[in-house]
Amino acid sequence: MTMSIPMLFLVPTLIWGSTWLAITFQLGSVAPEVSVCYRFALASVLLAVGCLATGRSLRFRVRDHAYLAGLGVLMMGFNYIWIYRAEQLITSGLVAVLFSTLVFMSPVAMRLAFGTPLRVRTFVAATFGVTGVALLFLPELREAQQGGAVALGIALTLAATASAAAGNLIAIRNHRAGFPTLPATAWGLFYGALLAGATVIVQGTPWTFDARMPYVLSLLYLSLFGSVIAFAVYFTLLNRVGAGPASYTTVSTPIIAMSLSTLFEGYRWDWPAAVGVVLVAYGIWLALRPVKPTESARH
Secondary structure: OOOOHHHHHHHHHHHHHHHHHHHHOOOOOOOHHHHHHHHHHHHHHHHHHHHHHOOOOOOOOOOHHHHHHHHHHHHHHHHHHHHHHHOOOOOHHHHHHHHOOHHHHHHHHHHHHHOOOEOHHHHHHHHHHHHHHHHHOHHHHHHOOOOHHHHHHHHHHHHHHHHHHHHHHHHHHHHHOOOOHHHHHHHHHHHHHHHHHHHHHHHOOOOOOOOOHHHHHHHHHHHHHHHHHHHHHHHHHHHHHOHHHHOOHHHHHHHHHHHHHHHHOOOOOOHHHHHHHHHHHHHHHHHHOOOOOOOOOEO
């Protein structure tokens, strides 16, 4: 892709910010794991067809599929299943705040896996970002109750965040190994759907489908935009700037989500939320600002 870095950052941010609203139409009579399976299965087919139509080969060596499966299982499988489950136990605001800690996990993971330097600026920017998200969801955080269900929801969200961080590492490894982004993403989506489907079977969850228009249209949107386009652009961004800066999509998407909630759900802004937006924006700017040659780094 020839997009600039700001555009590569903006596209998945806008799309994933809107998927928060789209996912609400998926919750109901269809189990979360079933909806995740439908979403990624359809997305993998759409992207595979697109690859074939544009002359992109979907062939990989057998041993390469271990890494493609790892990408799908971690980034699209466990990540989404655990987030869906967590939101049944705790507020979406608490999920957003906890998942935004990816901006801390990713640089540390990059250091451990690839020896990438840990810069002070990265953690300062991450602190601004997570604090901003917390202020954005301050009312929900105040209403969060303590108890076993909340503890499980927190554990699931942190596990999903760690899964996403590991998925980022595999995506970067695949890029360095020469895997083409779009075919690799198609296979990743397929393996994510496969894991979700296996989870449904193991749990004995019934395979149901909601044929009503809101469910069908939201499924199409989540598959095409929320999966095919968003992941393809995000993985391109990941390859360009690394897992640390790319993970700031997790602190920017809540702003888009709350903006859409203002339009469609009557969300009312207060001063902590406004301050939160400013802090998030500053954290993103600080994280994506080009590193100066003279800037110090901690190894």
